Amino acid sequence: MSNSGYILTKKNDRKSVWKFLAEELKPKGKLFTPFNLISIPVIILGIILIIIRFTSGLGAVTNLTQEVPWGLWKGFNVVTGVAFAGGAYVVTFMVYILNMKQYKPIVRATVLNGFLAYMFYAGALVLDLGRPLSIINPIIGNDFGVSSVLFLVAWHFLLYMIAQLIEFSPAVAEWVGARRAHKILSGMTLAAVIFGITLSTLHQSGLGALFLMAREKIHPLWYSEWIPILFFVSSIFAGLSMVIFEGSISYKVFSGQINEKNKKAHRGILHGLSKVCTMALFVYLFLQVLNFVHSKNWEYLGTRMGNWYLLEIIGFVVVPMILFFYSYRRQNILLIRAAAIMTIIGIIINRLNISIIGFQWDAVQQYYPTWKEFVVSLTIIFIEIWIFRWIIRRLPVLSDSPGWAKDK
Amino acid sequence: MNINRRNFLKVLGITGASLGAGKSLNAAAAKNESDKEFYSVLYDSTLCAGCQGCEWECALENGLPDPDLEDMPEVGRIRKTNENRRTVVNMYSTSKGEAFVKTQCMQCNQPACASACLTQSMYKTKEGPVTWREDKCMGCRYCMISCPYDMPKFEYFSKNPKILKCDMCHHRIIEGKQPACVEGCPAGALTFGTRREMIAEAQKRINDNPDQYYHHIYGEHEAGGTGYLYLSAAPFEEMGFNTKVMKKPYPELTKGFLYSVPSIFVLWPAMLLGIHKATSNKNQQSDEENE
Numbered sequence: 032m033s034n035s036g037y038i039l040t041k042k043n044d045r046k047s048v049w050k051f052l053a054e055e056l057k058p059k060g061k062l063f064t065p066f067n068l069i070s071i072p073v074i075i076l077g078i079i080l081i082i083i084r085f086t087s088g089l090g091a092v093t094n095l096t097q098e099v100p101w102g103l104w105k106g107f108n109v110v111t112g113v114a115f116a117g118g119a120y121v122v123t124f125m126v127y128i129l130n131m132k133q134y135k136p137i138v139r140a141t142v143l144n145g146f147l148a149y150m151f152y153a154g155a156l157v158l159d160l161g162r163p164l165s166i167i168n169p170i171i172g173n174d175f176g177v178s179s180v181l182f183l184v185a186w187h188f189l190l191y192m193i194a195q196l197i198e199f200s201p202a203v204a205e206w207v208g209a210r211r212a213h214k215i216l217s218g219m220t221l222a223a224v225i226f227g228i229t230l231s232t233l234h235q236s237g238l239g240a241l242f243l244m245a246r247e248k249i250h251p252l253w254y255s256e257w258i259p260i261l262f263f264v265s266s267i268f269a270g271l272s273m274v275i276f277e278g279s280i281s282y283k284v285f286s287g288q289i290n291e292k293n294k295k296a297h298r299g300i301l302h303g304l305s306k307v308c309t310m311a312l313f314v315y316l317f318l319q320v321l322n323f324v325h326s327k328n329w330e331y332l333g334t335r336m337g338n339w340y341l342l343e344i345i346g347f348v349v350v351p352m353i354l355f356f357y358s359y360r361r362q363n364i365l366l367i368r369a370a371a372i373m374t375i376i377g378i379i380i381n382r383l384n385i386s387i388i389g390f391q392w393d394a395v396q397q398y399y400p401t402w403k404e405f406v407v408s409l410t411i412i413f414i415e416i417w418i419f420r421w422i423i424r425r426l427p428v429l430s431d432s433p434g435w436a437k438d439k
Numbered sequence: 440m441n442i443n444r445r446n447f448l449k450v451l452g453i454t455g456a457s458l459g460a461g462k463s464l465n466a467a468a469a470k471n472e473s474d475k476e477f478y479s480v481l482y483d484s485t486l487c488a489g490c491q492g493c494e495w496e497c498a499l500e501n502g503l504p505d506p507d508l509e510d511m512p513e514v515g516r517i518r519k520t521n522e523n524r525r526t527v528v529n530m531y532s533t534s535k536g537e538a539f540v541k542t543q544c545m546q547c548n549q550p551a552c553a554s555a556c557l558t559q560s561m562y563k564t565k566e567g568p569v570t571w572r573e574d575k576c577m578g579c580r581y582c583m584i585s586c587p588y589d590m591p592k593f594e595y596f597s598k599n600p601k602i603l604k605c606d607m608c609h610h611r612i613i614e615g616k617q618p619a620c621v622e623g624c625p626a627g628a629l630t631f632g633t634r635r636e637m638i639a640e641a642q643k644r645i646n647d648n649p650d651q652y653y654h655h656i657y658g659e660h661e662a663g664g665t666g667y668l669y670l671s672a673a674p675f676e677e678m679g680f681n682t683k684v685m686k687k688p689y690p691e692l693t694k695g696f697l698y699s700v701p702s703i704f705v706l707w708p709a710m711l712l713g714i715h716k717a718t719s720n721k722n723q724q725s726d727e728e729n730e
Contacts, residue, residue: 090595100580161578161600174559182557229707244585
């Protein structure tokens with residue numbers, strides 16, 4: 032890459048940047064797909080609800096109570112969603128730190144997914160804030176609440192989004208054809224990856240640590256001093272299961288973008304990831320059992336919450352662990368995908384148990400989300416998928432980088 | 440080798456900065472730097488007649504709507520504070536007969552809400568009351584998640600919502616006056632003074648009339664010590680008190696996690712860099728062997 036100098040690609044070196052952007056902004060692909068037909072009405076309804084939320088207060092849209100102040104948007108979009116975005120730090124760790132080159136084809140899509148997830152979950156957070164304009168206060172120092180776990184999480188969100196943007200930026204440089212910028216940005220990748228993994232370790236566990244002070248409010252089966260560690264370990268297999276799930280869909284939907292070599296590598300990548308998932312699930316299960324025995328929680332086992340807990344641990348941790356193990360021994364892609372979906376459901380259940388279902392489980396006035404909260408939650412996810420699809424169709428994420436940008 | 444000196448220095452800079460940030464964590468438990476002592480209110484349930492005078496005084500002082508005249512304390516119906524009332528009196532049937540309990544924010548010595556607040560909007564003043572500072576709050580409601588007494592309340596139907604709770608009439612205390620509820624209590628069930636004086640007074644009352652009181656001052660050690668202190672004839676668990684509450688300050692629950700942050704910020708980048716170097720060296724070697 033010695034030929035420096037700011038040269039746009041052949042495609043658009045005679046056109047202005049604006050013309051290029053205007054051309055790229057046009058929709059590519061069919062308009063009337065099943066996904067569009069479902070998502071467009073939901074998004075329109077969701078945007079109306081968001082406007083109502085900002086004009087009439089949170090109470091007009093949500094069922095939040097004085098005892099349960101965090102509902103579906105925080106519990107599902109933020110706490111659960113961030114766990115699923117954990118795939119980005121695990122995959123960058125494998126590729127850039129452990130130098131496992133075979134996973135390189137999925138790095139960009141995973142990082143992009145992670146970045147968009149963080150961006151939209153930060154968006155969900157803003158919707159949920161009572162005074163959203165004050166969101167800059169912890170950043171500009173009005174005041175720095177350094178003793179707060181949420182302060183740490185907020186800063187890490189911001190810094191990690193920047194790190195992910197740097198990790199993804201070479202793809203943007205390839206798209207616009209900025210060769211020199213590409214070289215500089217590629218050089219920053221390793222530093223961004225190291226910084227990003229450190230930040231992820233801390234805020235994945237930090238999201239769990241948020242609930243440490245709610246000691247009497249969370250059901251004893253889910254509250255423990257280990258919540259931060261459990262959140263961190265579970266973010267590994269949650270993130271990878273999402274990579275398997277999203278990767279399998281992308282493999283079908285964007286099949287035209289993926290070259291033959293990477294198509295062949297797809298199976299191998301899924302097998303490799305299922306091995307990591309098996310191990311991470313095993314560590315998680317071990318920690319859960321140890322924690323259960325350590326906190327002497329036997330008395331709760333016969334109760335309704337106890338059965339729910341057993342279902343979560345056996346049905347959505349033990350079973351997918353066995354499925355992952357069995358499927359990579361048998362080279363069964365279908366089973367890997369089934370195991371990934373089960374793990375995803377398990378993580379949703381786990382995070383909701385801590386943040387909503389088990390939170391104030393004995394309160395007189397229980398919290399049940401309204402349909403409006405569900406619509407807004409879905410709106411956030413659908414808009415994210417739209418943008419993901421928009422980028423995939425234009426930037427070299429799944430498709431090959433232009434010839435000039437190939438490594439060495 | 441992808442790692443060069445510049446990247447290494449970058450990582451080094453980051454770790455240095457985080458070390459610096461880590462140091463300020465020691466400010467977690469806000470130190471009372473002046474020689475002032477925290478003020479406290481002692482509530483003696485055996486003297487309370489349940490007249491709701493405190494509710495009226497509170498509403499008048501803080502510009503809240505008048506309390507509902509129909510809404511009287513009764514056994515079996517727990518009234519709660521909300522965005523329109525910052526203190527309520529409830530009635531309980533106990534082993535020592537019917538008794539009243541006034542509830543409001545406990546004004547913890549080391550408040551969970553203040554340590555949870557990422558903008559220090561919830562603030563432990565040097566006089567003792569925990570106040571809410573409007574210009575800082577972003578409405579995240581993490582204080583409500585953290586408070587063991589569920590005292591911060593949120594205006595769900597407002598465009599620009601506030602967090603509301605009793606602030607022990609902080610504006611009156613700095614003028615040298617007593618909180619409105621204390622001043623207006625006709626039965627003398629509320630006493631105001633420094634926390635040390637109030638604990639001594641409570642101990643004296645128990646010692647003088649050992650048969651009349653349950654031998655415990657609620658709030659002396661609960662949640663690491665609170666600004667509101669309670670005396671009662673019956674055991675506190677019969678009076679709707681949160682007796683599951685920890686005896687140490689709630690911010691200690693997150694201290695371990697927060698203290699691990701600087702160490703991870705130092706150890707992780709160094710370790711990751713090390714692993715990266717080790718694995719890429721190995722690859723180069725095996726490449727050379729192949730050739």
